[in-house]
Amino acid sequence: MDALASLTRDLVSIPSHDDESTAGEYIASWLRDHTDARVTRDDHGNVIARKGRGDESLALVGHHDVVPPDESQVDADGEYIVEEREDRLYGRGAADMKGCVAAAMLAFRDADPAGELVFASFVGEEQGGVGCQAAIEDGFAPDYAVVGEGSTGYSAPGTTDVAVAHKGRRGSTIVAEGAAAHASEPEAGANAIYRATDAVDVVRDLDFPETSVLGHEMSGSVAITEIDGGSAWNVIPERCEVTVDERTVPGERAPLDRVEAIEGVTWRVDQDLPPMACGDADFADAVLDAATAAQAATPEHVVKPHATDAGWLAQAGTDCVIVGAAEPGEAHTADESVSLAVVERCRDIYEAVAESWPSE
Incomplete structure (x- = not known):
């Protein structure tokens, strides 16, 4: 938990509403320092890392851009204010979605993948998914993806569900x-x-x-x-x-x-931001199994109302689900925050899926 909380705090503290380059460089440098993966930061600013081998690939997907902060979320020098209170981390981007970017980074580092494992953090998600679209145009095409947008609190408060579709x-x-x-x-x-x-x-x-x-x-x-x-x-x-x-x-x-x-x-x-629908029931069930094992509650397959980068990936042929720590109403607010315990849960889910999927 300490490593994840520290990494999340570091990411949230980096301003990335006008310029994502510093956050992207931090992520790329961390991956190079802590893994032996093949790490690239493309011309658009997306960070993509790969490790493992196999005929099929699974991607852990997030984004490191954020919406502009509320004036209460920046100090006099324009730096982001980050605070930890009662196991929650407060700051712009904590929920949407640097907490789960950190969770994916650690899961990517620690997993012994069943196939090729890909980490991707995109730019420009808040501008309509421009970074994801550019990556797809450049050939980014994983077979499966777990996208770390919010899926907690849909079936019941505090439960991290698995979204199989979104509008x-x-x-x-x-x-x-x-x-x-x-x-x-x-x-x-x-x-x-x-x-x-x-x-x-x-x-x-x-x-x-x-x-x-x-x-x-x-x-x-x-x-x-x-x-x-x-x-x-x-x-x-x-x-x-x-x-x-x-x-x-x-x-x-x-x-x-x-x-x-x-x-x-x-x-x-x-x-026209595309909707997403997971077309592989076995994959959706495998992720739900991992989510069930990671918590005392009983998660469900759910549907999200919001568009995400999963829509662009699904449109390009990737089977996607969404698993993330953010709960409805947490993102884009003046008191944006995320539960560190739920971020840790998401890390466990990502690692379990990476080690079990693609299945033999």
Whole structure:
């Protein structure tokens, strides 16, 4: 526990919201000093290490970038404040997700792997997974992956579960265009806000996408979250934009392009973070067995609501599950923290999976 707490503290203390390079160099140097693995830090800043041999590979995956800290989480010199209280470590990135990066580093060091074992810590996860995407484009393609995002507290408080799927997010914009006119003569123009509200009605009537992953039902959602239109109180608006937040499920998308049947309305996709679904039930069960052995509670296969780098990996052909210490509501907050005991549990799970999977 002392080694893990110290390593986690070191990682959390390194600012990495604007520039991940110092954190990445620390991770790469630690792996070179403490393992005989083949360690690389690519042109994007991702840290990847490999050891063991085999026809199939298992990756322990995390990211070392964080969202910008709250002002209470930095000192006068701009350094991150890290505190330990009652077996919890407080600081930006403790939960999301440097605690589990540290757990994966130690598990990678100590495991006698059943096949090729890969450690990967990516940059840019908080910017839509740009580091993971770049690594995939460069050929990163493990057969299996355990991604260390939060999976604790889903089935019961304090229980570290195994997420076999998560939702994605597609953010898009509906653009309605019309023709300006004086508001005293509305028939002389074409009201873009009216066209936009007609499009909103189409969105409201759409069914949410649904699917099933390893027996777990998943339902997406579609919501209008912003609207912006008009230029003055006495001018018929010639343009209006509507923001749509869609939570996607594997293999399904809401037919938002239907809004383009309305005159003057177009639709564009601004962001599309893919969902994840584990396609190998045996792998999911093997990780659940390791999670069960590591704790007194009885973990379950669960579904996460949030997109992670597991979505990009799954889209590229890697069978993924998610096992991590963070609990719902811990990440991205002014008092972000992580239980060191649960981080230690995750380390045990990662090491057990590495030594048993791929199975013979």
